[in-house]
Amino acid sequence: MIKGLNIKESAQGGLIASTYLGYSLVFWIFPFVWLLILTFSDWQFIGTPSFSGLDNFFNVIQDPLFWKSMKNVFRFLMYYLPMVIFASLFFALGLKKIKYGKSFIALSFLLANVSSGVAYSIVFSKLFSDTGPINDFMNSVFGFTIPWFTNPDFAMFSIAIVITWKFVGYYGLIFYSGLVSIPKEIYDAAELDQTGPVKRLFKITLPLMNAQIIMVVVLAITVAFGIFTEPYLITGGGPLESTTTPMVVMYEAAFQRMEPSWAATMSIFVAIISFTLIWVLRKLFEKNIEIV
Amino acid sequence: MRLSNVKVTIAGLFSLALVAGCGSEKEESASLKMWVAPNAAQEVFWTAVTSEWNSIPGNKPVEFTTIPATGSSEEAVMSALASGTEPDITTNIFSGFAAQLHGLNQIVDFSKLEGYSELIEQRQMHNIMTSWDYDGAKPVIPIYVNPVMYWWRTDILKENGFDKIPTSYDEIYALSEKFTIPNKQYAVQVAAGKNWWDRWFDFVTFYYAQSDGMQYVENNQATYNNEAGLEVLGFIDKMFANKWANYDFGANDPLTTGELIGAVRGPWDISRYEQQHPEILKTIKLGPIPTKDGASDKKTATFADSKGLVLFKSSEMQDDAWKFINWVYSNPKFDLEWIKATSQPPARGDLTSNPIFSDYYKNNPLAKGFAEYVDVAIPSASTSETVAVQRSMTQMLERLIFTDSEIKNSVDTSVEEVNKLLGK
Incomplete structure (x- = not known):
């Protein structure tokens, strides 16, 4: 009887799991195996891939555009990380102080995160263009303009502003969840010890939010390696390839130069570099914080 | 229990069907x-x-x-x-x-x-x-x-004392000198945008006009480091060096906002202007693509x-x-x-x-x-490396616009880059 019941349970379990297994087989394992096949072969979308050994790996490493796009990811992170962490933290601290309409404000900020990349890229390219309203305003008030997207030194910074706008609500909510989980008693004790607000922030709030900060940084790194729509639509990867990201390079290689094997190989490099970066970051900065 | 087995089998078959559905067999069709x-x-x-x-x-x-x-x-x-x-x-x-x-x-x-x-x-x-x-x-x-042709706003041209459509570089310099207010208004658009396909509407168009229709890639070799290519780049370089040109007009059509008097446009723009800017369309006059010496009796080549x-x-x-x-x-x-x-x-x-x-x-x-x-x-050169060629042209233009690169160096670097690629 018990044996029969176990078999029935297993069958039901198998049935439930089969949809997920089927899904994984089609949408995860198949593309992954295909990716591995492509990296060791030469293929142009049509016909059977021919084995090419490690040629794709050497070709990617020798391509200056690959290295340029990698350098651009780090340039982007240099602007984006401080900007998005500061802005999100500021948003979370502000949200904690607000008494009414919290959900409405949180949702308003979160709206940017679910907006269409194509739509807001067009809006930002209009707003920040050399002859756009922001530069018009700056010219009339301060007497100068900023080449937001047309200066090789400024363009990536401007892209970072756009992406910060998109993610500030999302990361802010993650920080907010960390902020509200810090027991009030700790702040009360600090107040009794006459600890100032700056010291409280750096000695209590930020250390106790280590998990959330690490999470946001990890998410930000994955964003940095994955940005495509904004540079592709706003700057076209320029000027002087200063905003060419790995995704732009891989997209152009696969679908415009018709070299999907090359693009697949580059994606392996990108994955290894981003995973390594995240692994190193977690090893160095992640702490196991327990509030007892 | 039997029922469960049937369900598991159906689920398994369903998963298999999903995978099999990705096959490449073509069905015969009646149409x-x-x-x-x-x-x-x-x-x-x-x-x-x-x-x-x-x-x-x-x-x-x-x-x-x-x-x-x-x-x-x-x-x-x-x-x-x-x-x-x-x-x-x-x-x-x-x-x-x-x-x-x-x-x-x-x-x-x-x-x-x-x-x-x-x-x-x-x-x-x-x-x-x-x-x-x-x-x-x-x-x-x-x-x-x-x-593609040059579209001119004749109303703004007249306001600035130009009764004739400019067709030579010198005429465009003169118009630019008179009309340009940096970051506000420019006489013409000499760089169409930042993407590789924009080169069709600036460098390639100007090059065809100046070279009387010579190809920029022939027999798998880039050829645009010739006299015509240098003339065109010299023109673009001078326009940017004097701040008579702008690289970024945002997503607006600057011809309709009065930020520009002349720009490259195609026949597909006629119906768009008819629907969205009928009044401005009435002021538009077509002109050939500008060249160093301007229009002659012979039609100027274009893209x-x-x-x-x-x-x-x-x-x-x-x-x-x-x-x-x-x-x-x-x-x-x-x-x-x-x-x-x-x-x-x-x-x-x-x-x-x-x-x-x-x-x-x-x-x-x-x-x-x-x-x-x-x-x-x-049309565009018949090369399978169009994207890479025009990406290199974009770099060539941007080196002139954003750095102190010499015209000859910039075009030679691009041609060398393209030839290396085409020779693969």
């Missing part, structure tokens, strides 16, 4: 499948044409859909070829992509089909077809040839945004497909329908001499202006 550009005007045209064809007894029915929504037509076609879901015929193929498809042995050489020579003869397309030659093969039937149709070798109904193509393009009535629907000049050499089009062009002088330049409009 010809055709893809057309995702453009309302072209859909109107093809709806009328296919309805007429399908109503003739004995014809293999043609069903058309727009090219599936992806990043580009090229991406959609390549994805379809990879999965074996390509149609029999597709339109919207530009010369560079045709070179790739021909290189991959995917498209039928029309010149080997019966009736091809007669069709070309009847449409007077010999000159046009020289730009669509792939090692002697003719795997594309060009559908339209959109010469042609030209697209054609191809027939895939995988089609099991090649004879029926060719019969349909031949039927459409051997009847000038459809060309007239095409112009009326899209404002784009059909690819034929007798547009201004064939009486069937005379009424239309009489009532549409701007469209006529474009049609007159069809015979000197040259």
Whole structure:
């Protein structure tokens, strides 16, 4: 009887799991195996891939555009990380102080995160263009303009502003969840010890939010390696390839130069570099914080 | 328990079916499948044409859909070829992509089909077809040839004391000096944008005009580091060095906002302006692409945004497909329908001499202006490396605009880069 019941349970379990297994087989394992096949072969979308050994790996490493796009990811992170962490933290601290309409404000900020990349890229390219309203305003008030997207030194910074706008609500909510989980008693004790607000922030709030900060940084790194729509639509990867990201390079290689094997190989490099970066970051900065 | 086993089996079969569904087997079809550009005007045209064809007894029915929504037509076609879901015929193929498809042995050489020579003869397309030659093969039937021209706001030109349209670099310098207010208004647009495809509408267009139609890639070698290329880059460089040009006008059309007096535009802009800016359209006058010495009696060469149709070798109904193509393009009535629907000049050499089009062009002088330049409009170079070539051209321009790079160094670097790539 018990044996029969176990078999029935297993069958039901198998049935439930089969949809997920089927899904994984089609949408995860198949593309992954295909990716591995492509990296060791030469293929142009049509016909059977021919084995090419490690040629794709050497070709990617020798391509200056690959290295340029990698350098651009780090340039982007240099602007984006401080900007998005500061802005999100500021948003979370502000949200904690607000008494009414919290959900409405949180949702308003979160709206940017679910907006269409194509739509807001067009809006930002209009707003920040050399002859756009922001530069018009700056010219009339301060007497100068900023080449937001047309200066090789400024363009990536401007892209970072756009992406910060998109993610500030999302990361802010993650920080907010960390902020509200810090027991009030700790702040009360600090107040009794006459600890100032700056010291409280750096000695209590930020250390106790280590998990959330690490999470946001990890998410930000994955964003940095994955940005495509904004540079592709706003700057076209320029000027002087200063905003060419790995995704732009891989997209152009696969679908415009018709070299999907090359693009697949580059994606392996990108994955290894981003995973390594995240692994190193977690090893160095992640702490196991327990509030007892 | 038995029921559960059945459920598990069904689920397993379902998963297998999902995987099997990704196979590339093509089903035999009773009708010809055709893809057309995702453009309302072209859909109107093809709806009328296919309805007429399908109503003739004995014809293999043609069903058309727009090219599936992806990043580009090229991406959609390549994805379809990879999965074996390509149609029999597709339109919207530009010369560079045709070179790739021909290189991959995917498209039928029309010149080997019966009736091809007669069709070309009847449409007077010999000159046009020289730009669509792939090692002697003719795997594309060009559908339209959109010469790009300079559009001038005559109202602003007059306000600034220019009664004549500028056609030489010196005239543009003079106009720029008078009209430019940095970050506010500029005389002309000499850089069309930041993406690789924008080079078709600045450097390539200026180069064709200055070189009298010479190709920038010939026999797998880049050639634009010649005198014409240097003249064009010198012009662009001087415009930016004097702050008479801007690289970024945002997503607005600066010609409609008065930020510009002249810019490169194509016939497709006529219907857009008719709908959105009819008052401004009344002030527009066409001019040739500016060159160092300006216009002469001879028409100035220009770039042609030209697209054609191809027939895939995988089609099991090649004879029926060719019969349909031949039927459409051997009847000038459809060309007239095409112009009326899209404002784009059909690819034929007798547009201004064939009486069937005379009424239309009489009532549409701007469209006529474009049609007159069809015979000197040259499409993109027939290279499978179009993206890489034009990416390199973008770098060449940006080095001039944003750094102190010398013109000669900048063009030589680009040509060297492209030759290395084409030599692979």
